[in-house]
Structures are given as C-alpha cells and as structure tokens.
Amino acid sequence: MSQTWIILGATSTIARSFARLASGRGDGVLLAGRDIDDMAATASDCAARGAPLAEVIAFDARNASSFKAILDQASGIEGTLSIAVFVGSMPTQDEIDADPSLISGTIVDNFTGPAEFLTMIAPLLEARGNGTIAGIGSVAGDRGRLGNYVYGAAKAGFHTYLSGLRNRMGRKGVHVMTVKPGTVDTAMTWGMDKLPFLAQPEKIAADILRGADRQKDTIYTPLIWWPVMTIIRLIPERVFKKLKI
Numbered sequence: 001m002s003q004t005w006i007i008l009g010a011t012s013t014i015a016r017s018f019a020r021l022a023s024g025r026g027d028g029v030l031l032a033g034r035d036i037d038d039m040a041a042t043a044s045d046c047a048a049r050g051a052p053l054a055e056v057i058a059f060d061a062r063n064a065s066s067f068k069a070i071l072d073q074a075s076g077i078e079g080t081l082s083i084a085v086f087v088g089s090m091p092t093q094d095e096i097d098a099d100p101s102l103i104s105g106t107i108v109d110n111f112t113g114p115a116e117f118l119t120m121i122a123p124l125l126e127a128r129g130n131g132t133i134a135g136i137g138s139v140a141g142d143r144g145r146l147g148n149y150v151y152g153a154a155k156a157g158f159h160t161y162l163s164g165l166r167n168r169m170g171r172k173g174v175h176v177m178t179v180k181p182g183t184v185d186t187a188m189t190w191g192m193d194k195l196p197f198l199a200q201p202e203k204i205a206a207d208i209l210r211g212a213d214r215q216k217d218t219i220y221t222p223l224i225w226w227p228v229m230t231i232i233r234l235i236p237e238r239v240f241k242k243l244k245i
Helices: 013-024 036-049 064-075 093-098 102-128 149-172 201-213 225-234
Strands: 003-008 028-033 054-058 080-085 132-136 175-181 218-221
Touching (some): 003 102, 013 028, 013 036, 013 201, 028 036, 036 054, 054 064, 064 102, 175 225, 218 225
Parallel strands (some): 003 028, 175 218
C-alpha cells in the first residue's frame, strides 16, 4: 500500500532531507509550510526522485485557519497517510529574557499549534486504522536547562502530548513516535558556539524514517544523546541547579 507523508514545517532543513529520503523510496509527500516558493522547489526535487505525489500547501502553526485546507486535501489522499511534524522556532533564552512576548510564539510553534493540528486530523487516521505520526521534539525537553528553558518547556509539553496521543492512537492501529534530536547543523543553530555532538540533517532524517518503519515509540538521534540525557535526568536538582548546562 502506498504511503503519503504530510510534512508540517516543510521548509526546515531536516524536513527537506526527510522529504527527499521518503520520495526516493516511493512515498508521496504533501509539503506544508509558509514559504510556498521554497516548498515548490523541494516538491520538484521529490517528484524527480520518484514521489508519486509531491504537492505543496500553506500551513502556519500560529494561524489555525490554515489547517482546514490540509485536512480537506488529506481526506482525498489514497493509501496510508502519515504525518511528520517539523514545525518549531528557537529564540535564544537571552532574546526571550529581553522580550518576554516571544514566549507565546515559541509555545505555539513548538507545541500548541502542532498539537491542535494533530488533534484535528486524528479522527481521519483512526478511521483508516494505519499510518504514523512522527513528532519532532528535542533533547532540550528532557530537563529545564539554563540556556533554553522556555524552548525546552515547549518541547516537554509536546513530548507529553505525543505520549498521550500514542496511547490513544495505538488502539486504532496508528503509531505515534516521539523524536528527540540533539544539536543539528541547521539555521536554528548557526552561529552558536560549542555545540556537542553536532549532527547533519540527513542523519536525523534517516533515523526518523528508520524509527517510523520500526514503529519505535521514542528515539534519540544521534543515539549518543540517549545515555547523555539519561545521566542529565538523574542528576539531583540540588546539584543540577548549580551547573551551567
């Protein structure tokens, strides 16, 4: 049975890599985001790589009125329907401290916007009884850290939402996977110093696709982040609050 991925936040660097990989193995892609011209170029690339469907559609996590058109188009797509959520923004903590109004947009981009869309499309996937939802969180959501705790809080909320959604959707044959990337070489991290275990977007995209195929519940990518974050989560709070991490 053919599979089509709705890719939210399709202009992100990781999303482009994911779309190319999925297309190369014969999956269709519906690219959803704000920059139509950028996505059109990616769609042409995906079609050349073998995607049976390669189309673009407007999506803005901060504008729920953009969701309905995607839902309408999704209902007409045949075969297995899957969703990959790459939506997000990451102002630095210093920027947020200087302008607290940035908090609301950070929460919407990384958590409430994607969660609202997934809640709206969930009945369609449940009715079909198949497909995958891959939600891109972050290792930053595993514990509140000095340098990015607002961003981390948004991702932590999304992690919890995906866990509950997994519990719900798994009963209907739909798999939900939480993806926790570490630092990735993208526009979000350009200019930042001393980034540990910096990974290329192609590596992250390949891990996401592999994890979805294997129906993993949660993956860390690159895998080195699993032991690292296990240790960080176990540090007592009285010690952790004194660390500059």
